[in-house]
Amino acid sequence: MPATIDLTDPSARPRHPSSSMMDDGKPVLVGMSRDQLIAAMADIGVPERQRKMRANQLWHWLYVRGASDFADMHTISRELREKLDHRFSIARPEIIEEQISADGTRKWLMRFPPRGAGRPVEVETVYIPEEGRGTLCISSQVGCTLTCSFCHTGTQKLVRNLTPDEILAQLLVARDRLGDFPHKDTPQGAIVPAEGRKVTNIVMMGMGEPLYNFENVKTALLVASDGDGLALSKRRITLSTSGVVPEITRTGEEIGVMLAISLHAVRDELRDELVPINRKYPLSELMEACRRYPGLSNARRITFEYVMLKGVNDSLTDAKELVRLLKGIPAKINLIPFNPWPGSAYECSDWETIETFADFINANGYASPIRTPRGRDILAACGQLKSESERMRKTDRLALEAMMIAGHGAD
Ligand code: SAH
Ligand code: SF4
Numbered sequence: 001m002p003a004t005i006d007l008t009d010p011s012a013r014p015r016h017p018s019s020s021m022m023d024d025g026k027p028v029l030v031g032m033s034r035d036q037l038i039a040a041m042a043d044i045g046v047p048e049r050q051r052k053m054r055a056n057q058l059w060h061w062l063y064v065r066g067a068s069d070f071a072d073m074h075t076i077s078r079e080l081r082e083k084l085d086h087r088f089s090i091a092r093p094e095i096i097e098e099q100i101s102a103d104g105t106r107k108w109l110m111r112f113p114p115r116g117a118g119r120p121v122e123v124e125t126v127y128i129p130e131e132g133r134g135t136l137c138i139s140s141q142v143g144c145t146l147t148c149s150f151c152h153t154g155t156q157k158l159v160r161n162l163t164p165d166e167i168l169a170q171l172l173v174a175r176d177r178l179g180d181f182p183h184k185d186t187p188q189g190a191i192v193p194a195e196g197r198k199v200t201n202i203v204m205m206g207m208g209e210p211l212y213n214f215e216n217v218k219t220a221l222l223v224a225s226d227g228d229g230l231a232l233s234k235r236r237i238t239l240s241t242s243g244v245v246p247e248i249t250r251t252g253e254e255i256g257v258m259l260a261i262s263l264h265a266v267r268d269e270l271r272d273e274l275v276p277i278n279r280k281y282p283l284s285e286l287m288e289a290c291r292r293y294p295g296l297s298n299a300r301r302i303t304f305e306y307v308m309l310k311g312v313n314d315s316l317t318d319a320k321e322l323v324r325l326l327k328g329i330p331a332k333i334n335l336i337p338f339n340p341w342p343g344s345a346y347e348c349s350d351w352e353t354i355e356t357f358a359d360f361i362n363a364n365g366y367a368s369p370i371r372t373p374r375g376r377d378i379l380a381a382c383g384q385l386k387s388e389s390e391r392m393r394k395t396d397r398l399a400l401e402a403m404m405i406a407g408h409g410a411d
Contacts, residue, residue: 026089030062031164031219044083063229066172066181068092093169104129104191105375108173112166121159125170125206128374129191135201138170140217141208146242148275150307152341153207161213167220174199202232204239211244218255245281245289252294259293260303265313266321290329301330307338308349319360333361333368339376
């Protein structure tokens with residue numbers, strides 16, 4: 001049975017819940033570049049010769065030590081810590097709920113205070129432990145403007161883009177909760193990699209289209225990959241896009257992370273229906289952008305995601321066309337068994353069909369792992385995320401459970 005920890009119970013909350021601190025007009029230091037931190041030091045009267053050193057200290061405390069309270073920064077004088085606390089925020093968001101799947105997958109629902117006018121927003125982040133690695137699936141937006149017909153998030157209107165600190169907060173909270181910062185304990189019984197870091201990889205595959213929030217995603221990922229801080233290698237960060245062609249080259253040039261494309265169909269006619277952004281940027285333009293992706297090589301392949309929809313895109317003809325389409329592009333193909341959600345119009349392909357499809361593309365020289373659905377019991381699998389502002393009605397939850405028991409899923 002999946003476990004749910006109700007973090008609205010004060011005794012279960014982390015030590016520094018955000019309350020509404022970021023709501024009180026204080027600028028947030030998390031997510032600032034070093035130059036912005038230096039400017040922030042100038043703002044509070046730190047003498048010029050000390051600013052760079054102070055910015056480096058803050059960087060270390062925030063990203064190496066995982067501090068979420070200025071009071072812990074004991075290498076900084078008390079006077080300056082108080083000044084910082086008075087003027088800036090580094091508080092974590094409130095964690096409303098933590099769910100733990102039977103397979104060790106964890107899902108956190110976090111609440112971020114309003115930015116400017118508007119309401120607080122709720123965001124889901126998922127941690128997927130595997131042998132030797134731990135992958136964090138991060139959201140870039142609340143809701144999505146796109147309406148891919150098989151995606152649960154796509155049924156929720158865009159509420160807003162997440163800011164760089166909100167994107168980073170998802171990583172910081174996960175590392176807090178998993179004991180992945182120095183001097184923090186891993187919860188007893190947690191399923192995490194046996195050695196080394198608990199979060200080894202991040203994928204921008206949560207809610208939203210990251211390339212429709214390019215600047216904020218870029219800022220956050222450059223902080224996450226900074227070698228003196230969170231230090232995630234860019235090869236262990238994957239950004240998934242439904243195909244926002246104009247931003248694909250910029251992703252390679254300006255962020256330099258690994259690219260995943262939500263392909264799902266090999267003919268424009270079908271892709272127009274499944275991934276409607278295809279009407280704007282058809283397959284020919286998408287493939288051209290992939291061919292030109294900066295840094296592309298056999299060691300740095302593009303991942304093509306392909307959701308297996310029964311009777312829709314899973315024939316051998318589709319597999320052949322897929323191989324033809326990807327010719328000449330260093331690629332991996334990730335087959336994703338469709339994850340059902342209440343009201344979805346599709347079914348997952350039969351297991352034999354998925355295997356036949358995988359065998360064919362494999363025989364044609366492509367690695368074609370079938371993504372094992374993870375955390376389905378807590379609705380944490382691909383495409384099942386939808387923020388709690390539109391929390392599923394109980395009847396829908398029951399309907400979903402019934403669908404899974406009836407074996408509509410692939411596992
Ligand atoms: N918006 C981005 C990233 C988030 S979606 C994108 O579309 O790429 C992450 C992945 O999950 C995408 O490949 C998406 O197509 C896939 N997905 C969405 N709904 C799904 C579902 N119900 N079952 C399986 N995969 C799904
Ligand atoms: Fe948005 Fe991606 Fe879902 Fe499409 S698959 S609706 S782009 S989150």
